Amino acid sequence: MTTKRSKVFKTLFVCCLFLVFNANAQTKTPEKQTTGTVPSEVLPITPEVKIGKLSNGLTYYIQNNGKPEDKVELRLALKAGSIVETDDQVGLAHFMEHMNFNGTTNFKKNELVDYLQSIGVEFGADLNAYTGFDQTVYILPIPSDDPEKLDKGFQILQDWAGNALLTAEDIDDERGVVIEEYRTRLGARTRMQSKYLDKIAYKSKYANRLPIGTKENLETFKYESLRNFQKDWYRPNLMAVIAVGDLDVETLEKKIKENFSGLKNPQNEKPREEFYSENHEGTFVAIEWDEEATGSQIQIFYKDKGNPEKTKTVSDYRNDMVEGLFDQMINNRLAEYSNKPNPPFIYGFSYKGGIIGNKEAYQSFAQTNETGQLEGLKVLLEENERVKRYGFKASELERAKKDYLARLERQFKNKDKNESGRIVNSYIQHFLQERPIPGIEWTYNYAQSELPSIKLKEVNALISDFLHDDNRLVVLTGPKKDGLTKVTEKEVIDLLESVKKADIKDYEDEAVRDELMPVKPTKGSITKKEVNNEGQINETTTLTLSNGAKVTYKKTDFKNDEVLMEAFSYGGTSLYSTEELKQTASANGGLFEAGIDGIDKNEMAKMTSGKIVRVRPYIGGNDEGFRGSASPKDMEMMFQMIHLYFTKLDKDPEAFSSFISKQKAFLGNILSNPNISFSIALGEFTNEGNPRYTGFPDEEALDKANYDLAYEKYKERFANAGDFHFYFVGNVEDDKIAEYAETYIASLPSNGDNEMYKVHDFRPKSGSHEFTYNKGTEPKSQVRLTFSGEAQYDEKEARALSALGEILSIKLIEKLREEEGGVYGAGARGSMSKIPYGRYSFSISFPCGPDNAEKLAAASIAELEKIIKDGPTEVDLDKVKKALLLTRKENLEQNRFWLSAIKGADYNKSDLNNVVNYESNVNALTTKDIHNVAKKYLTNGYIKAVLMPEEE
Incomplete structure (x- = not known):
């Protein structure tokens, strides 16, 4: 059971906020005005409910x-x-x-x-x-x-x-x-x-x-x-x-x-009172720091003076659309700062929404490096002031409208494919907060008809109501450490005043080219087409291309507006020398901060306005490849991006510098978090003696990151498209995917080689070891018990070991939580892997009070030893089987599951028919199977790792 706080936020990044505030339903403030004549009839309620x-x-x-x-x-x-x-x-x-x-x-x-x-x-x-x-x-x-x-x-x-x-x-x-x-x-x-x-x-x-x-x-x-x-x-x-x-x-x-119907209300029922925050004069400033703070954050709250009104009429809903466009545009501007050299923040955003109880505010947020809070605050204030003085540009509004409508269009196209778990929350919020539920059909049709009528002056007018000098709060939080000077309240107040008088220039919205690839590459061809497992639920089609690359796709009707993509080629950094690996480990992530074919990230964001498409390359330990997704109508752009990442990834030292700056800001104080520090230290302990272990990227490692070498190795890893296998799952059409594969993948360079990853000699610690780590001031501990080692991969044993983890999780909850009252949650997990070598892993983990760590660790092992001695009960195995089969039944209707299964079968050189046979394989599991893997793999010692608070 979790203690969640409802949030109604309008930006992607708000999940990073820690504040446990309840937001109200989509609302309009009493003083908000719109221009023109707008219908004010009551919003409809979806006929679906x-x-x-x-x-x-x-x-x-x-x-x-x-x-x-x-x-x-x-x-x-x-x-x-x-x-x-x-x-x-x-x-x-x-x-x-x-x-x-x-x-x-x-x-x-x-x-x-x-x-x-x-x-x-x-x-x-x-x-x-x-x-x-x-x-x-x-x-x-x-x-x-x-x-x-x-x-x-x-x-x-x-x-x-x-x-x-x-x-x-x-x-x-x-x-x-x-x-x-x-x-x-x-x-x-x-x-x-x-x-x-x-x-x-x-x-x-x-x-x-x-x-x-x-x-x-x-x-x-x-x-x-x-x-x-x-x-x-x-x-x-x-x-x-x-x-x-x-x-x-x-x-x-x-x-x-x-x-x-038989439930009764109490005779003298208490009134359900509403509670409110009061307004205050001037600006409150809160500046807090802590030795265990992992990052530096800025929050600005321009709190509404009135209480919010609910969105009840069509006019109200239109006001919310205007606010949504405002949010989109201000955040597009703030995102551009994150991609600049020496950015003022890792990320920043602004939005209008609820904060706590019956209160709304216009809010700006940023995460900075530990010495950059004032600079980050200045940028947030200046961008708000810039909009107040000059407003947005017409081109910005048009892009925001395209994005707004594209998101609604995806929801509309998928309206008959929504899972019940996604639908139910809207009705919860309608009851609790009176949030409107007109339904996606009405919403999409209304947006199509009304968005064109929203004028730039309407959006620009909002910020004058948002910004004010009273009922305002600025919160700065960050790490407390030697050599770091705490920002003062006077510095914050002085900055607030200076920005109002500052010479701030208007925003320049630079145009971008109309097409990602104005000139198409010379087509290759499809040399072979195979239908695999025809007529079965795991039916796929594989195209072999003239350059040797393969494209496997599965057509589904699970979502009308979704295509998922992955691709891989064996090799990855396993083929790097030890020295190359160490020089590039902290640099590889920064390769993709550069653009493709001269289009940087900010320009790409503008170019993809109104489109649902993303592609991201990666270089892993044993492979390299791509992950991405697109709306069916934007699939061609997804293929174009794949082609350009192979052939025209830009080399941009400034973009890389921005990446390193953000990494330093994000990672700089993260070790102060006890749990994170514990995990990193445990990784170093288990990899002791590993010449290729790169560990946590501290500031020294980031400074030494070799961008030139990483870029050269990237070109090397992606020089040969012929040994890549691409996978597409979703609402795809045979002729379209064939056309795009021939044009954008078959045209890529190939040298005919098929590489394999390299298996290095080092193996992490296994057997009996103890590791105690002291960090943190709160009375909190973390216990991890890990069994691991080399093993010949066996599908049946892998299934049994995974089921053993689920069974033990049930027993741990019964023992540690319900009987001992010593944990909030506890779990076990078992798995086997093939790549890069056969290996098993089984772990038990839970948080608890320091005084109980040893006792609960012993109790956990005692529960495991019961299974090792006698095997699990039929009752517990049956529980796990039913849960596995229910989960699989739902997974079979998910594009993400099928993408993982199809790619995984090739990657691990296993049989995709395991998907078809899953139910029979699970039902065939016996208590003896579980008993056997417990005895075979969990009797050779374990690593006992415990996080304890610092000793006084």
């Missing part, structure tokens, strides 16, 4: 959706989270979420998880829940082809709605688990955030109601405090049941009415 309300106030949303087959996604959403807690209930909204998995009327302690595992529903991966400031949501996917399982699913949902037993014993047993979850969140970001959260949520209850709560209250709260929370807030008029899946609406509606 049936919305109803029971007499007790419970709302329900139902949609029939056949993807994936035989599965329905159930959700229980509650309009109550940590914000409604009283002082004695801090953290109990989240604790209550946990208790719903630990004893209810129909499922006594641990029976719920055990039952769901028995039908293939995995705890954590499928079955889950999350708590935020204003909501709690329970997640339950359930098979829909079995009436008994469906009935049980709704019974579980009904129990969650108010039938948790909340016995004193069960509550006390769960305290340790929740405290361990609390422990996982400790660290530099939490410490810094605690010092400025009250400035974001100014004079608001939100500042004191982080959903995880406080350790003190989690340890000491009274039973009645939790029971009162359930009684007050788990009531039907604050709830919604959402059911989306492969079942008719009438059946689902009947199940909801049968299970939830």
Whole structure:
């Protein structure tokens, strides 16, 4: 169970923010204005959903959706989270979420998880829940082809709605688990955030109601405090049941009415109060640093003075479109800075959206190097000021419109191919936040008709409302270390004032050429066409080209607007000398910061406006190749990019310099994070004596990165297209893929060679070793127990070893979490690999308190030894089999799965028919098979690695 915070952000990068703020639905501020006459009728609700309300106030949303087959996604959403807690209930909204998995009327302690595992529903991966400031949501996917399982699913949902037993014993047993979850969140970001959260949520209850709560209250709260929370807030008029899946609406509606009509609201119900932040005079500045901070960040909040209004009318929706275009354009400008030499930040972005509770703000964010915060802040401020003074260019708006529409077009084309798990969230947010659900058909058609009418002056006018000198907050966070001077509040205030008076020039939007490849290459030819596994689900077509390259593709109808691509050729850096490897290891990633055929990254972003296409080459340890994707209509550009990466990758020292600067900024203080530092140190320990181990790229390694050599080796690795194999999966057409293959791949140079990777002599440590690493000030530990070594690859053993990992994960949760209360999560994983040599690996890992590390490590090994001695139980193996088969059933409808399977069969020289035979192979697994691999591979010692806090 996770404690998530809902976010409604409009940029790709906002996931990097740590702030645990709830965003509101797409909103418009009261003062926002639009020009022209715009319809103001109420937004429609998609006809795909049936919305109803029971007499007790419970709302329900139902949609029939056949993807994936035989599965329905159930959700229980509650309009109550940590914000409604009283002082004695801090953290109990989240604790209550946990208790719903630990004893209810129909499922006594641990029976719920055990039952769901028995039908293939995995705890954590499928079955889950999350708590935020204003909501709690329970997640339950359930098979829909079995009436008994469906009935049980709704019974579980009904129990969650108010039938948790909340016995004193069960509550006390769960305290340790929740405290361990609390422990996982400790660290530099939490410490810094605690010092400025009250400035974001100014004079608001939100500042004191982080959903995880406080350790003190989690340890000491009274039973009645939790029971009162359930009684007050788990009531039907604050709830919604959402059911989306492969079942008719009438059946689902009947199940909801049968299970939830009998729920009653309390007689003297507490009002569900809304909470707000207050406005403040002037600018707040928060500057925090910490010894364990991994990076330097800047955040600027121009907080709205009014509370946001919901998006309810067509006019409101149009306003949101205008804001979306604004976001796109400002972020296009900021992205250009990241690609400049000595960039002011690793990345930067701005957007208008929610921050916490009922508050929105125009926000600008950047991550910089540890000495570049003021410079990064200056650039963000100047770009906002530049837009305020001069506005955007017409050409920028046209590109933004193309991108906006292209994204909607992809959604529209795939509208009948959406998985139920993707659909259900929109209804959750409609209930919790009144976010509009007009449906993609209406949205796409409206955007097509209305986007042309949006004028530049409308978008330009927004920033005057966004920017203001009061109700403003600037937050700087970063590492505290010797030799580093902390930015002062005066420096920030002075910079804010100076930018308003600065001489800032208008933005110049340089034109780019119309076509990526104005002159097409001389075509090659297809010398052979083969249909593989004709008539089976794993049918593919392979084209052999005149230069020796091969193209294998699989036509699917899983998505109407998706084509995925990968390619490989054996070799990679295994063919580099040790010295070449060391000189290029930190440089290879920077090769692709340069453009192709004279078109740099910023120009490429402009050229691909309105297109869905990406291609990225790579050089790996044992191979080199490509990864990419495109809309079917943009496939030709994807092929063109492949061709140019082979023949015309630019050599751009300035772009490489920008890459090194960003790498230094990103990696410079990352070792201060205990977990990351532990992983790096463990890698060095297991690779001790490896002459080819390059490890973590520190500043010295980055300074020594040899761009010239890396570029020459790249040309060498991609000089021969004849030993590459390309794979395409998705909505492809035979004639198109043949034409593009002949034009852009068969025309590539080839020398007739077929290289193979080189297997070097070194092998990582295996057997019995102990490694203890001290890092960090918080009482947090990490335990990793690893069994590994050389082995002849065997498909049946690989399957059994992987299943053993899943079985042991079940036992670890039962023992370490449910019985000991010593971990929040624990898991095991087993695998075998062929390349570059036969090898097995089996690992156990979990976070815990330092005082419990040794005890829980011993308990983990004891659980494993039970399996080594007696084998697993049939019950546990059956749970794993059902989960594997359910997952595979869904994977068979995914382009990504098929791309991986088809390429993987060739790469590993295995049989693609294993996909066809998967069900029979899984069903054939026996407890004896698991027992045998446990005895064979897990009795020769293990590496015990433990992260412990620094000793005082």
